Amino acid sequence: MKWGAANSAVAIAPEDRVRQIETAVFLIPFITYAYFYQGADQSVACRFDLMRSMIEKSALWINDFCGYNTADIITLHGHIYSVKAPGTSYTALIPWMVFRLGLLPLSAAHEPVYWAFVTYLTTVFTTGLLVAAMCVVMFRFARFLGASDGRGAGVALILGLATIAFPYATELTGEPVAAVCVFTAFYLLATFASRPSRTRALAAGFLAGWAVLNDYPVFLVAAAVGIYALFKLPEWKHLAAFSAGAAITVAVMLAYNWGAFGNPLFFSYQAFKLSPAENRQFPEQAVGFVGLTYPKIRILWNVLLDPQRGLFFCNPVLLLSIVGVGYFARLKRWRAEFIVTVYSFVVLFLFNASYGESIISWGGGTATGPRQIVASVPFMVLALAFLPAACDYLLGAMGALSAVFMLMATATNPHFPYEYDNPVRDFALQQFMRGDFATNRDAFFGGGMIVGDSVAFNLGKLIGLPGPFQLWPLAMLWIFGSFDLSESLGLWGRGVSRHLAQIAMTMGIAAVFLLSINQRVRQGFSVSGRQGLLGRYYVGEQCGNSAPHIMRVDRQLDFDDIAEMGAMPFPSCDIWRGQLIAPTTGEYEFTIDVDDSGWVTVDGTQVIHDPGLVSKGHDAGRIQLSEGPHRIEVGERNLEGGSYLHLYWRIPGSTDNQIVPADALVPDRPGT
Secondary structure: OOEOOOOOOOOEOHHHHHHHHHHHHHHHHHHHHHOEEOOOOHHHHHHHHHHHHHHHHOOOOOOOOOOOOOOOEEEEOOEEEEOOOOHHHHHOHHHHHHHHHHOHHHHHHOHHHHHHHHHHHHHHHHHHHHHHHHHHHHHHHHHHOOOOHHHHHHHHHHHHHOOOHHHHOOOOOHHHHHHHHHHHHHHHHHOHHHOOOHHHHHHHHHHHHHHHHHOHHHHHHHHHHHHHHHHHOOOHHHHHHHHHHHHHHHHHHHHHHHHHHOOOOOOHHHHHHHOOOOOOOOHHHHOOEOOEOOOOHHHHHHHHOOOOOOHHHHOHHHHHHHHHHHHHHOOHHHHHHHHHHHHHHHHHHHHHOOOOOOHHHHOOOOOOOOHHHHHHHHHHHHHHOOOOHHHHHHHHHHHHHHHHHHHHHHHHOOOOOOOOOOHHHHHHHHHHHOOOOOOOOOOOOOOOOOEOOEOOEEHHHHOOOOHHHOOHHHHHHHHHHHHHHHHHHOOOOOHHHHHHHHHHHHHHHHHHHHHHHHHHHHHHHHOOOOOOEEEEEEEOOOOOOOOOOEEEEEOOOEEOOOOOOOOOOOOEEEEEEEEEEEOOOEEEEEEEEEEOEEEEEEOOEEEEOOOOOOOOOEEEEEEEEOOEEEEEEEEEEEOOOOOEEEEEEEOOOOOOOEEOOHHHEEEOOOOO
């Protein structure tokens, strides 16, 4: 029997059509992930350190490679170890060795570039490849549970592009690998009756165990999958195979602990409580059981709803999972699957809410969303498959909004700094709208910048495209990929409606990527103000070493936080120039409150000296001025973290400091 998609000139077999859909569902996320390289992060660096140590030193401690690139370590028995579960380092070991050897000639010519490309390709062919494959699993799982091809493809792409799985698929961390493993194990068991075999049962057991080896808390979900296996594998030979697969990973875990710590039952996080004097960087890990106490309402709010890290704030489409669960619960046929699905994300929510008060604990550090619950995301997305067809437009709209949020985070820097209460709006959106992409300057193993002023890159940046246009090749992929997938699904109508739908899809995707030219479009307006000072905002510790990332007229130098100062990646250096209109002749006192340091020069005289690369939050100076205009320059340097700036003056005859008013400032023009 042949089946042809609507509007398709050539009828194709159902299995070929499904294969086309699966190919698109895999390639769109995979190529998207491969488009980005994020540079170093402490959680990622310790995993690369462990791989280097195992290959180069035949050791499980990482003394020779850590110290400057990660704080996610413990000191025990005179050695330094990665505190993270070792599974991700094992998972990536083969790609790591292949690319290390394959790119070795590059090492002698440019070692920093060599390490950047080795870590980039290892990430692409580990987490990127696995998460893209999980999208295919999601498509198959949704169809198995009764969803249409269109809904199955939709939830698969929501998983890959509209949840926090997206940014984490571009980094070598344990949470996305654990998510892939435990969710795939669940799928293999749920569909076991369709193709029963000991190999399938063995694979399910191994994946459930390997998930824990990548992220210890996922044990709570893997245990539920194990209990589920008792119902799905009635024959002893299949249960034995499942148990054998899980036992392999247990053996690997015990062997690692024995080899590293001399005790197969000792886990790395216990060192914070066992040796607190040596491991003081995360004191909350010494409270309770490796930092865990009991679920707290305020932490649960932070994990789910607060703008700083909240899952539903980052991924609003997942709010519909709550509705989907209601429809899922009605289907008695899938009662066991319903229980495992709901339990899997609820238990990780409560687990995450049991951490301490610090965002470093419950928020996963500098992260997009709550990193510790990435493994719950595919289970939440699966619930979306049960929404009625009436929700299609709402699901599409909220999925698109979530995808935009995740694209902004991934394209700029998914390591959301602590300084932003609403990093999606104040950090990612600001940088995205000025085409400030791939801003991370941290390298895994030292060396200078790789592409311009950053270590991180995207493929557009790598080939030299200007900032606002660096993501346009990715936009073309999304447009053509959407066309191909829609054609395979038979979503287009006929005649005029077909063309209108195609135009609407193209314009919708293009509009998102066109946001990056916002600053260029607005540049003329940004520098046209007649009062204030012309500010130039630079990346780096010194002003003027590169082109400014922002150029605008600021009416007053009265900024309360880094978001008001343009959400610049740090370190940064900003300088404002123009004319100061002195209302009367006499002695003026200027005061600056700043993070980290600043200076003021009037008519070439340093009223407040530049202290250099230090933190000096308050300074003041005096100068005699005549009535009328004077040349003024104000500078600010942010070495790390948050930033603010307040410039005050005390005019002759006054006893109070006040912010230098806009009507006393005349900005330079951009060409001066």
